[in-house]
Amino acid sequence: MKAAETRILELRAELDLHNYRYHVLDEPSIPDVEYDRLFHELKALEAENPHLVTPDSPTQRVGSAALSAFTQVRHEIPMLSLGNAFEETDMHEFDRRVTEGLDLPNDGLFAEKVEYSCEPKLDGLAVSLLYQNGALVRGATRGDGTTGEDISVNVRTVRNIPLKLHGEGWPETLEVRGEVFMSKAGFDRLNESQLEVGGKTFANPRNAAAGSLRQLDSKITANRPLEFCCYGIGQVSHDISDTHIGNLKQLKAWGMPISRELKAAAGIEDCLKYYHDIGERRLSLPYEIDGVVFKVNSIAAQRELGFRAREPRWAIAHKFPAMEELTELLDVEFQVGRTGAVTPVARLKPVKVAGVTVANATLHNMDEVARLGLMIGDTVIIRRAGDVIPQVVQVVLERRPDNARKVEIPQTCPVCGSQVERTQLIKRSKGKETVSEGAVYRCVGRLACGAQLKQAIIHYVSRRAMDIEGLGDKTIEQLVDEKLIGSPADLYKLEYDQIIELEGFADISSKKLLKAIDDSKTPTLARFIYALGIPDVGEETAKVLARSLGSLDKVKVALPEVLTYLPDIGLEVAHEIHSFFEDDHNQNVIGALLGECKMQLQDTGDLGAEFAASATLGGMLDKLNIPSIGPGGAQKLADKFGTLEGVVKADWLDMRQTLPEKQAQSVRAFFDVPENAERALKIEQQLKDFGMHWQNEKKVVEGLPLTGQTWVLTGSLELMSRDVAKEKLESLGAKVSGSVSAKTHTVVAGPGAGSKLTKANELGLKVLDEEAFVAFLKQHDISVE
Numbered sequence: 001m002k003a004a005e006t007r008i009l010e011l012r013a014e015l016d017l018h019n020y021r022y023h024v025l026d027e028p029s030i031p032d033v034e035y036d037r038l039f040h041e042l043k044a045l046e047a048e049n050p051h052l053v054t055p056d057s058p059t060q061r062v063g064s065a066a067l068s069a070f071t072q073v074r075h076e077i078p079m080l081s082l083g084n085a086f087e088e089t090d091m092h093e094f095d096r097r098v099t100e101g102l103d104l105p106n107d108g109l110f111a112e113k114v115e116y117s118c119e120p121k122l123d124g125l126a127v128s129l130l131y132q133n134g135a136l137v138r139g140a141t142r143g144d145g146t147t148g149e150d151i152s153v154n155v156r157t158v159r160n161i162p163l164k165l166h167g168e169g170w171p172e173t174l175e176v177r178g179e180v181f182m183s184k185a186g187f188d189r190l191n192e193s194q195l196e197v198g199g200k201t202f203a204n205p206r207n208a209a210a211g212s213l214r215q216l217d218s219k220i221t222a223n224r225p226l227e228f229c230c231y232g233i234g235q236v237s238h239d240i241s242d243t244h245i246g247n248l249k250q251l252k253a254w255g256m257p258i259s260r261e262l263k264a265a266a267g268i269e270d271c272l273k274y275y276h277d278i279g280e281r282r283l284s285l286p287y288e289i290d291g292v293v294f295k296v297n298s299i300a301a302q303r304e305l306g307f308r309a310r311e312p313r314w315a316i317a318h319k320f321p322a323m324e325e326l327t328e329l330l331d332v333e334f335q336v337g338r339t340g341a342v343t344p345v346a347r348l349k350p351v352k353v354a355g356v357t358v359a360n361a362t363l364h365n366m367d368e369v370a371r372l373g374l375m376i377g378d379t380v381i382i383r384r385a386g387d388v389i390p391q392v393v394q395v396v397l398e399r400r401p402d403n404a405r406k407v408e409i410p411q412t413c414p415v416c417g418s419q420v421e422r423t424q425l426i427k428r429s430k431g432k433e434t435v436s437e438g439a440v441y442r443c444v445g446r447l448a449c450g451a452q453l454k455q456a457i458i459h460y461v462s463r464r465a466m467d468i469e470g471l472g473d474k475t476i477e478q479l480v481d482e483k484l485i486g487s488p489a490d491l492y493k494l495e496y497d498q499i500i501e502l503e504g505f506a507d508i509s510s511k512k513l514l515k516a517i518d519d520s521k522t523p524t525l526a527r528f529i530y531a532l533g534i535p536d537v538g539e540e541t542a543k544v545l546a547r548s549l550g551s552l553d554k555v556k557v558a559l560p561e562v563l564t565y566l567p568d569i570g571l572e573v574a575h576e577i578h579s580f581f582e583d584d585h586n587q588n589v590i591g592a593l594l595g596e597c598k599m600q601l602q603d604t605g606d607l608g609a610e611f612a613a614s615a616t617l618g619g620m621l622d623k624l625n626i627p628s629i630g631p632g633g634a635q636k637l638a639d640k641f642g643t644l645e646g647v648v649k650a651d652w653l654d655m656r657q658t659l660p661e662k663q664a665q666s667v668r669a670f671f672d673v674p675e676n677a678e679r680a681l682k683i684e685q686q687l688k689d690f691g692m693h694w695q696n697e698k699k700v701v702e703g704l705p706l707t708g709q710t711w712v713l714t715g716s717l718e719l720m721s722r723d724v725a726k727e728k729l730e731s732l733g734a735k736v737s738g739s740v741s742a743k744t745h746t747v748v749a750g751p752g753a754g755s756k757l758t759k760a761n762e763l764g765l766k767v768l769d770e771e772a773f774v775a776f777l778k779q780h781d782i783s784v785e
């Protein structure tokens with residue numbers, strides 16, 4: 001007995017602390033499952049020892065006291081918690097209690113089914129909104145259920161909370177209750193932007209929503225992507241409907257957001273079906289839910305059933321398996337990727353998270369390790385979100401063992417033993433480039449590193465790159481391990497006798513592979529650039545490079561500054577591209593591909609019309625980042641002097657007539673530094689070599705046939721894949737978009753086209769079927785194999 005009493009006191013103290021962290025600080029240190037385990041241990045001990053139950057036990061109370069920094073609000077009708085069900089038997093037990101409580105016949109022929117309402121249990125925080133005569137007058141948190149915090153200013157910033165109710169007939173006093181939450185996408189965006197500004201990131205959307213709403217500065221709340229979903233009413237001056245669902249539907253008509261998933265269920269079996277249906281869709285819902293809430297639908301029945309200490313008797317939360325768990329970080333290993341990035345990976349003590357055993361988690365980079373304050377031996381919270389690889393979101397500091405070890409980046413590559421170096425971040429401002437340390441470490445071994453070589457080849461042959469079918473990851477590993485290939489160029493030297501010796505290959509498959517390799521010798525320039533695997537150059541950037549510069553020769557020599565003239569290419573990516581082509585090894589591989597391997601790139605050779613037209617002297621001067629010169633000042637210089645040389649050599653008087661003294665001095669000081677003048681002239685020379693002319697030299701630029709047009713592809717195409725169709729349209733200068741609008745020029749609709757086609761017809765847009773599309777391409781000399 002003594003032991004039980006001691007444990008009860010321990011558990012109460014621990015749960016009180018976690019309640020305070022969760023409900024008041026919005027910074028829980030353990031995942032909900034762990035809290036629930038402790039809570040249930042306490043509940044079971046109290047059930048065995050009813051004389052030890054006290055009114056201040058966490059099992060008898062709701063939430064935690066309101067924070068004194070906010071004005072306090074008394075809830076006329078307490079805001080309670082919910083009872084939990086984890087197993088189906090708990091649900092049957094709940095239904096039995098309800099049936100008995102309502103005195104309904106519960107077995108045999110006359111058994112009566114209770115009607116329940118079903119709603120997803122959104123994971124955010126409970127909020128009460130008070131409307132007087134249809135106007136929002138107060139918003140409050142739940143607090144300890146009786147006293148909450150006044151957050152009126154903050155709730156007004158939540159965009160889908162109506163400040164005035166729509167329609168008419170609302171009760172004079174109406175208290176609406178619901179959950180403020182953050183969607184998964186909003187949460188990802190918030191954390192990304194917090195990382196960018198070095199701010200605090202949140203472990204999950206619930207903490208983010210709670211932390212964002214309970215802000216003393218409502219401007220912060222206003223910038224957070226919060227949403228509201230109403231699930232009930234509190235104080236009300238007259239009844240609205242005699243059912244819970246009726247209440248919610250009426251509130252919806254008055255402009256209140258309610259769940260789209262709201263449904264009625266006849267009896268508990270129907271509830272369980274609903275639970276399984278939502279459970280299957282849980283990962284694809286746009287917001288996080290931690291269970292389903294079932295409520296007796298009849299308001300009269302709810303009143304009859306009443307409440308227990310901390311929860312209503314007429315409702316229950318049927319919880320889903322938790323997406324967060326506790327486990328131990330056994331070790332951190334380092335993996336080497338395609339671009340040589342050495343990435344830390346967490347090796348975890350295997351643990352089941354929502355039915356899946358997790359033993360590894362991504363750690364992204366060493367900055368993330370530092371941000372988490374992670375040490376080997378730590379107890380960590382891991383989280384599964386969607387189907388992506390689980391993440392370590394938090395360290396439970398109070399459980400750190402004495403022998404915890406620091407995570408250190410290896411000095412040499414774990415695969416090839418080459419040096420591991422920290423990448424650099426290049427930024428330019430006020431005419432100066434500054435270099436700082438990047439988050440990524442890289443093995444400098446390049447293709448001499450087995451791991452990078454394998455990944456590089458896997459990327460090179462992939463569908464969106466050179467699309468060589470029949471070369472799986474395992475085969476590539478074998479080819480590299482047996483030293484049959486040392487670069488992508490070696491693929492083209494493979495012979496039948498070598499291939500047939502590989503695991504899983506026979507006569508036909510070997511011949512097929514040889515043909516697939518041979519067929520890949522005439523790629524578009526964009527595919528080829530993408531296939532090279534230049535760090536930070538994805539498909540879109542590769543397309544921009546190909547479309548704008550038109551030939552590999554130009555891409556190879558383009559100066560970083562010139563590359564920044566291209567759409568969406570920043571200085572860092574520009575440097576990556578430039579240094580990739582400066583590298584001897586890369587030059588040799590490209591030389592071999594185009595030489596010995598006889599690869600022929602399909603390119604236009606010409607500068608893209610958009611790019612050529614974008615070059616203005618003003619724009620170029622602006623990009624030089626001359627201190628105190630913005631786009632306006634740069635344009636004035638361009639208009640006055642007409643050529644870069646004119647600006648560089650301009651005399652003081654002319655300069656003063658063009659710009660205010662401070663700016664004029666700045667331009668002179670900038671070009672008086674010989675390297676600045678040389679660099680600027682070099683950039684101009686390259687642009688001219690590429691065939692560009694400053695617009696004030698009146699060069700007429702001819703556009704591609706579809707420049708400025710937006711096309712949409714919908715339905716299935718039979719003669720080519722959508723990717724190929726997109727590529728062809730882009731080669732003619734069109735932009736290909738995923739959605740139809742009044743700005744769409746033409747829609748290509750294959751069989752099975754749905755809402756996009758309907759919309760196109762409604763808008764009266766031009767629509768082509770596949771046959772007409774192919775004919776159109778032919779008119780523009782584009783063939784379709």
Ligand code: NAD
Nearest residue numbers: 018019022028030031032035081082119121122126231293
């Ligand atoms: P709860 O979250 O289990 O259930 C009650 C709450 O559900 C309501 O207040 C409401 O906000 C919400 N809800 C969502 N959808 C609803 C709907 N359709 N209808 C009615 N309510 C709906 O209980 P609680 O008392 O808010 O919190 C307890 C839970 O919080 C625990 O089970 C635990 O998971 C978590 N918690 C975690 C820690 C921690 O340290 N990690 C600490 C305290 C509490």
